[in-house]
Amino acid sequence: MSSAETRPTAPTVLPERHPHEGDAVEAGLQALYSWNYDSEIDELRTLYANALDRQWIALRDLDWEQEIDREAFSETISIGGFPIQETGFWKDLRPETRWEVSRRSAAFMLSNFLHGEQGALMVAAQLVNAVPHMDGKFYAATQTLDEARHVEVFAAYIQKLDEVHEIAPSLKTLLDSVLSTESWMHKTVGMQVVTEGLALYSFRDMRNATREPLLKQLLTLVARDEARHTGYGIKYLNAVVPSLSDAERAGLEDFAFEAARLLIDSRAGYTMRQSVMDLWKDVGIDPAEAMGRLAQERDTIRAAIARNGGRRGPIRGFVIPTLKSIGLFSDRIRDHFDEMFTANLGAAYAGLDEDPELPEDLEAWVEASG
Numbered sequence: 001m002s003s004a005e006t007r008p009t010a011p012t013v014l015p016e017r018h019p020h021e022g023d024a025v026e027a028g029l030q031a032l033y034s035w036n037y038d039s040e041i042d043e044l045r046t047l048y049a050n051a052l053d054r055q056w057i058a059l060r061d062l063d064w065e066q067e068i069d070r071e072a073f074s075e076t077i078s079i080g081g082f083p084i085q086e087t088g089f090w091k092d093l094r095p096e097t098r099w100e101v102s103r104r105s106a107a108f109m110l111s112n113f114l115h116g117e118q119g120a121l122m123v124a125a126q127l128v129n130a131v132p133h134m135d136g137k138f139y140a141a142t143q144t145l146d147e148a149r150h151v152e153v154f155a156a157y158i159q160k161l162d163e164v165h166e167i168a169p170s171l172k173t174l175l176d177s178v179l180s181t182e183s184w185m186h187k188t189v190g191m192q193v194v195t196e197g198l199a200l201y202s203f204r205d206m207r208n209a210t211r212e213p214l215l216k217q218l219l220t221l222v223a224r225d226e227a228r229h230t231g232y233g234i235k236y237l238n239a240v241v242p243s244l245s246d247a248e249r250a251g252l253e254d255f256a257f258e259a260a261r262l263l264i265d266s267r268a269g270y271t272m273r274q275s276v277m278d279l280w281k282d283v284g285i286d287p288a289e290a291m292g293r294l295a296q297e298r299d300t301i302r303a304a305i306a307r308n309g310g311r312r313g314p315i316r317g318f319v320i321p322t323l324k325s326i327g328l329f330s331d332r333i334r335d336h337f338d339e340m341f342t343a344n345l346g347a348a349y350a351g352l353d354e355d356p357e358l359p360e361d362l363e364a365w366v367e368a369s370g
């Protein structure tokens with residue numbers, strides 16, 4: 001053994017008092033033992049095996065030396081599934097303005113992805129304790145590691161681009177409610193179905209839109225993981241929902257609806273869209289004027305959405321089809337969604353029946369362009 005290996009290292013001295021008290025939320029849950037070590041839900045055991053097989057290492061598998069390709073970045077940025085780069089409004093902006101809007105909007109979106117990943121990391125760790133089946137605990141353990149990696153890569157990419165923005169208030173409320181609910185099924189529907197579904201849709205959308213090499217590579221790896229995370233929620237709930245009482249099922253539906261409402265209902269508080277508009281103002285774009293111009297380009301926008309498989313945003317394009325597939329979309333909850341979309345979108349709103357089915361193979365869908 002060399003002397004370098006045997007030399008004692010000085011302990012790290014941290015600048016703050018410890019234990020450190022930061023932003024905190026009470027997270028009551030029951031840590032549940034399972035004495036049955038056999039597989040009970042085979043699909044979850046398979047998913048766990050896949051997760052072990054598809055681990056990657058952020059520092060080794062991505063090229064962090066490469067600079068961000070500015071031109072590719074501002075030509076192909078995606079803002080929550082809205083195909084802005086195909087509009088005349090966007091094309092008429094000065095290249096410098098396009099870069100600034102792209103850079104700041106993306107930093108805002110990616111910052112919220114980053115904070116959402118931290119929430120997912122903590123919830124996944126909770127699920128290891130809270131779920132009653134060993135298959136569920138095994139899988140949640142792999143997800144915990146996946147989410148740590150996601151926090152790591154989003155933080156590193158944002159540092160190259162801009163600064164980390166504060167968490168959007170609506171996302172913080174959602175994460176707090178998922179962390180603090182005691183029910184593992186509520187955690188699963190709130191995180192794995194609504195939040196992860198929304199993330200998967202948005203990552204995939206940004207991945208398909210961008211030609212920026214590092215971002216594309218990063219989102220491909222992250223979205224593959226997210227496809228498994230959503231798959232866990234779907235498979236696990238599919239196995240338990242049929243045995244629930246009507247009241248328990250209604251409680252799960254309500255929790256899912258409330259989670260979605262926090263993120264997209266303008267009546268629920270300050271929405272993500274409003275936060276993006278604030279950034280536009282900072283670079284000299286008047287949001288009201290921009291909205292007016294974009295409203296005139298409705299046909300162009302519709303055509304671009306149709307080319308993208310007709311999926312209209314993460315909730316209608318993905319979360320609702322997921323809820324339907326696990327039997328958590330009763331007429332009662334459908335009316336709630338209907339009312340929310342009508343209140344927010346008004347006359348432009350069209351019925352929920354046109355929404356697409358859930359893709360059968362989520363991992364394949366992540367890398368398909370349609």
Ligand SMILES: [Fe+2]
Binds near residue numbers: 146147150226
């Ligand atoms: Fe993640």
Ligand SMILES: [Fe+2]
Binds near residue numbers: 147196225229
């Ligand atoms: Fe995830």
